[in-house]
Amino acid sequence: MAPILKDEVDIVIPTIRSLNFLENWRPFFEPYHLIIIQDGDPTKVIEVPKGFDYELYNRNDINRVLGPKANCISFKDGACRCFGFLVSKKKFIYTIDDDCFVAKDPTGKDIDTLTQHLDNLTKPSTPYFFNTLYDPYREGADFVRGYPFSLRQGVPTAVSHGLWLNIPDYDAPTQLVKPLERNTRYVDAVMTIPKGTLYPMCAMNLAFNRELIGAAMYFGIMGEGHPLGRYDDMWAGWCTKVVCDHLGYGVKTGLPYLWHSKASNPFVNLKKEYKGLFWQEEMIPFFQSVVLPKECTNAQQCYLELAKLTKEKLGPIDPYFHNFADAMVAWIEAWEEFNPPANAKTESA
Numbered sequence: 596m597a598p599i600l601k602d603e604v605d606i607v608i609p610t611i612r613s614l615n616f617l618e619n620w621r622p623f624f625e626p627y628h629l630i631i632i633q634d635g636d637p638t639k640v641i642e643v644p645k646g647f648d649y650e651l652y653n654r655n656d657i658n659r660v661l662g663p664k665a666n667c668i669s670f671k672d673g674a675c676r677c678f679g680f681l682v683s684k685k686k687f688i689y690t691i692d693d694d695c696f697v698a699k700d701p702t703g704k705d706i707d708t709l710t711q712h713l714d715n716l717t718k719p720s721t722p723y724f725f726n727t728l729y730d731p732y733r734e735g736a737d738f739v740r741g742y743p744f745s746l747r748q749g750v751p752t753a754v755s756h757g758l759w760l761n762i763p764d765y766d767a768p769t770q771l772v773k774p775l776e777r778n779t780r781y782v783d784a785v786m787t788i789p790k791g792t793l794y795p796m797c798a799m800n801l802a803f804n805r806e807l808i809g810a811a812m813y814f815g816i817m818g819e820g821h822p823l824g825r826y827d828d829m830w831a832g833w834c835t836k837v838v839c840d841h842l843g844y845g846v847k848t849g850l851p852y853l854w855h856s857k858a859s860n861p862f863v864n865l866k867k868e869y870k871g872l873f874w875q876e877e878m879i880p881f882f883q884s885v886v887l888p889k890e891c892t893n894a895q896q897c898y899l900e901l902a903k904l905t906k907e908k909l910g911p912i913d914p915y916f917h918n919f920a921d922a923m924v925a926w927i928e929a930w931e932e933f934n935p936p937a938n939a940k941t942e943s944a
């Protein structure tokens with residue numbers, strides 16, 4: 596099957612290890628452009644398997660491109676991937692971790708995650724009324740009796756959150772008490788996460804519409820030099836869901852599945868994420884209480900409002916959140932530098 600939307604997609608991969616996993620994805624990824632974010636030591640040479648069309652950025656590149664704003668891009672944490680979202684010019688982003696492989700569906704067929712994500716993103720979402728047959732736009736499903744006809748056209752989908760077989764995305768305490776737990780359950784469903792409901796977004800197998808929500812898909816300041824790690828995708832998931840709810844966009848979760856092969860070290864993970872385990876008991880109520888002004892009509896404006904509220908409401912928890920809010924503003928400044936509004940271009944021409 597021809598690669599769908601080939602020129603409208605960038606695949607963003609953060610790596611501090613190796614890109615050998617791409618061989619496994621070659622049938623699905625080779626036609627697409629890759630943006631590789633090499634984390635860690637920039638002098639280390641990371642081989643990209645032959646035949647892939649890619650651009651690669653290491654820390655020196657990030658510092659060169661962003662100058663002082665480079666501080667808003669994490670170092671020694673998978674959060675660095677959001678630099679790829681910033682420099683992309685495409686409508687859709689698919690981001691995947693380098694320890695993820697092609698999974699098989701119950702019929703034994705290899706799962707083309709990218710095609711399923713693009714299908715999720717190009718069909719509407721239904722955040723205002725739950726459809727009990729799940730995604731009504733999928734082959735073999737529809738709206739059920741009692742579903743309001745006034746809501747059946749749905750809303751644009753901004754995020755498609757895929758799942759993982761084998762190693763589940765557990766936090767360190769769960770990983771420690773359930774070291775042998777494996778996810779073997781393939782649930783054949785895609786569903787819209789209802790408006791007003793948050794969810795734990797994992798960036799392992801994630802796609803989104805960059806034009807709708809890219810400006811809010813910032814992964815924060817994590818890793819080296821910061822008191823928190825492995826909450827990068829969680830933070831981005833809470834921010835983007837609040838922004839999607841405000842702007843009337845949808846977020847889907849479920850298919851596609853991939854095979855997550857490597858469990859990161861739970862003791863290292865505990866050190867990275869432990870503050871998040873109790874801070875999230877305050878972060879979640881913050882996000883649940885956020886009301887964005889109606890004057891915020893795009894993701895950038897919403898995000899700047901979130902930055903202001905983060906400093907005000909979460910700043911008292913720890914000075915980290917003051918720095919975090921500043922980094923959120925720096926991110927938007929960088930975003931607008933790389934993604935000037937269309938009319939700005941004609942003015943300067």
Ligand SMILES: O=c1ccn([C@@H]2O[C@H](COP(=O)(O)OP(=O)(O)O[C@H]3O[C@@H](CO)[C@H](O)[C@H]3O)[C@@H](O)[C@H]2O)c(=O)[nH]1
Pocket residue numbers: 608609610611612634635670671672673674675691692693694764797798799818825826827828857858859
């Ligand atoms: O310092 C680092 C650490 C990792 N990376 C790259 O980021 C992804 C995820 O790394 P890893 O697979 O080791 O982590 P997991 O615990 O399995 O991943 C979950 O935690 C989130 C952490 O952000 C992640 O999104 C979740 O899926 C790999 O590609 C590493 O190479 C890095 O760049 N720098």
Ligand SMILES: [Mn+2]
Pocket residue numbers: 692694855857858859
């Ligand atoms: Mn992993």
